Amino acid sequence: MRxxxxxxxxxPELSEDDIKSVTTKAQDVISSYKGECFRMDDWxxxxxxxxxxxxxRGRYYYVRFDGDSALIAELERRLRxxxxxxxxxxxxxxxxxxxxxxxxxxxxxxxxAIENVEEAVPAEETAE
Numbered sequence: 001m002r003x004x005x006x007x008x009x010x011x012p013e014l015s016e017d018d019i020k021s022v023t024t025k026a027q028d029v030i031s032s033y034k035g036e037c038f039r040m041d042d043w044x045x046x047x048x049x050x051x052x053x054x055x056x057r058g059r060y061y062y063v064r065f066d067g068d069s070a071l072i073a074e075l076e077r078r079l080r081x082x083x084x085x086x087x088x089x090x091x092x093x094x095x096x097x098x099x100x101x102x103x104x105x106x107x108x109x110x111x112x113a114i115e116n117v118e119e120a121v122p123a124e125e126t127a128e
Contacts, residue, residue: 001035001066008079008088009058012045019059022084026063029075035067052086 010022023040030037043060052058065071072090079088 001068002092002094003066004064004072004090005093006063006065006075006088006090008061008063009048009052009086010061010084011053011055011086012057012059014059014084018084022082023061025078025082026061026075029078030063030065030067030071033067033071033074035065035071037063037065039064048086055086058086 006026008022008026010019014022027037027040029035039062041062043062045057045059048056048058076088076090079085
């Protein structure tokens, strides 16, 4: 099975019932094609770079799942036919390295004091 990400944009004025119907359809397609949905996030309403179907804003959804090419074909077909969906894009992320969360560096009190001193000292201006 391959790993995929799909982002789809819904019309911003949809009711909660309409949004729930689109997201459950997407999850149903994934489960019916023996895929495994790991994550579905609502990114909220955002301004679009350009108007799509006379909408300046859209509600973004992110889906992360495993499946095969038949699953992608059916999911994109269903999204294309749904009038509530403005745009969608699916990406194969199988060969990409795992996204690592950057670790926070441990700051020693000495390093913090040096940073504070460097911030307090203004840069020397040279007049030539």
